[in-house]
Amino acid sequence: MLGAALAAFFLVSASFFAFAFYDRYWKWRGCIAQAASSCALPGAWNATAGGAVWGPVALVFLVTGLCLLWAVTRSDQRQPPPPFT
Numbered sequence: 001m002l003g004a005a006l007a008a009f010f011l012v013s014a015s016f017f018a019f020a021f022y023d024r025y026w027k028w029r030g031c032i033a034q035a036a037s038s039c040a041l042p043g044a045w046n047a048t049a050g051g052a053v054w055g056p057v058a059l060v061f062l063v064t065g066l067c068l069l070w071a072v073t074r075s076d077q078r079q080p081p082p083p084f085t
Helices: 002-024 025-033 051-077
Strands: 036-042 044-047
Touching: 002 025, 002 051, 025 036, 025 044, 025 051, 044 051
Parallel strands: none
Antiparallel strands: 036 044
């Protein structure tokens, strides 16, 4: 049960970091590349290439969560060993 909760935590965290990557970098990547450093956006904030750091973080959390989920589902499918006779 703990493994499933941990897998859910990693997968939810991965979705949060993926959203941060999308919102802080991916949406504005054309403007950032054109400006070669940062891009002034409406709402008085600058998008920079530093927002790309959230992509690898999201990927690490996603892979970890999927591995834990795979391990949990695999352990549920295993049959107990036959008793000694």
